Amino acid sequence: MTDDSIGAFRDELIDSGLVIDAGVEGLYGRTLAYEEIVSGIIALTTRTGAGDGAMAVHFPPLIPRWLLERTDYLKSFPDLTGSVHTFGGDDKRHARLLALVDGGHDWVEVLEPAEVVLRPAACHPVYPLCTGGPLPTQGRRFEVQGWCFRHEPSADPARMLCFRMHEFVYVGDPDGAGAHSELWLKRGAEMFESMGLDVDVVVANDPFFGRAGKFLAANQLDDALKLEFVSPVSSTETRTAIGSVNRHQDHFGLTFGIESADGEVAHSACFAVGVDRTALALLKRHGLDPGRWPAEVRARLWP
Numbered sequence: 172m173t174d175d176s177i178g179a180f181r182d183e184l185i186d187s188g189l190v191i192d193a194g195v196e197g198l199y200g201r202t203l204a205y206e207e208i209v210s211g212i213i214a215l216t217t218r219t220g221a222g223d224g225a226m227a228v229h230f231p232p233l234i235p236r237w238l239l240e241r242t243d244y245l246k247s248f249p250d251l252t253g254s255v256h257t258f259g260g261d262d263k264r265h266a267r268l269l270a271l272v273d274g275g276h277d278w279v280e281v282l283e284p285a286e287v288v289l290r291p292a293a294c295h296p297v298y299p300l301c302t303g304g305p306l307p308t309q310g311r312r313f314e315v316q317g318w319c320f321r322h323e324p325s326a327d328p329a330r331m332l333c334f335r336m337h338e339f340v341y342v343g344d345p346d347g348a349g350a351h352s353e354l355w356l357k358r359g360a361e362m363f364e365s366m367g368l369d370v371d372v373v374v375a376n377d378p379f380f381g382r383a384g385k386f387l388a389a390n391q392l393d394d395a396l397k398l399e400f401v402s403p404v405s406s407t408e409t410r411t412a413i414g415s416v417n418r419h420q421d422h423f424g425l426t427f428g429i430e431s432a433d434g435e436v437a438h439s440a441c442f443a444v445g446v447d448r449t450a451l452a453l454l455k456r457h458g459l460d461p462g463r464w465p466a467e468v469r470a471r472l473w474p
């Protein structure tokens with residue numbers, strides 16, 4: 172794979188009027204034609220998990236700062252974090268802000284961090300909903316989707332600053348978490364294949380940060396804690412993750428103080444669809460005009 176082929180796919184996406192360059196690397200606007208693909212993927216994902224009794228919830232792309240601290244994201248991926256800053260000053264500080272802007276200087280020093288940060292994964296807001304007493308015997312299930320942010324600017328359109336994730340989450344006992352992972356490994360592969368995508372399942376190797384990150388990465392690999400569905404996205408030569416199954420073990424149970432029905436620390440697992448990456452994988456596989464995609468793929472996405 173060369174950077175040229177990745178850049179070429181980005182140019183094709185923009186030239187075809189599907190996505191819009193929004194002004195900095197990795198940030199895109201979307202046109203209706205693109206959003207119709209996204210709606211099809213979201214509806215298919217919902218249908219795939221229907222009948223499990225998952226509670227469907229939506230959250231904004233912002234989470235409380237305390238939630239980011241408690242998920243340990245800062246330990247693992249500080250370099251991907253996005254923080255929100257706001258202006259809380261008086262007239263004098265406002266004058267300083269405007270003077271800095273007018274002078275073409277850096278003006279963020281006048282701002283202060285807000286109580287919210289950008290959400291790096293769709294599922295993070297559901298764990299605090301599971302505290303306050305033992306979970307029901309069958310555990311709890313959530314369907315959660317929405318915009319996520321990771322600060323990794325890139326010319327590769329598969330690496331966006333802002334993208335949508337659609338997840339099915341289980342919180343309960345270890346057996347239930349294991350069953351959820353197994354079920355979604357099978358269902359996920361079938362779902363991606365039903366859209367005509369060529370997917371492999373591989374053990375993930377996340378880019379954990381720094382020296383301590385080497386240990387986390389080794390752990391993730393050894394215990395196969397995360398499996399990814401990989402498919403050609405920006406290039407036909409390399410595969411990119413379009414979805415994942417994550418076994419958290421007791422990580423969120425411990426951090427949030429979640430108890431399973433038998434009073435033990437809860438285990439959890441989630442299946443995540445990278446909705447925008449799946450849209451790009453479909454465009455790579457079937458071409459840039461969804462009107463000309465195979466009839467069976469169109470029927471799956473838009474029944």
Ligand code: 5GP
Binds near residue numbers: 412
């Ligand atoms: P994970 O939490 O497993 O890293 O992310 C879940 C899914 O979100 C990934 O499998 C991938 O499809 C999607 N995703 C992760 N990072 C990016 C990104 O930078 N851009 C886009 N479009 N999707 C991403």
Ligand code: ZN
Binds near residue numbers: 292294417441
């Ligand atoms: Zn998740």
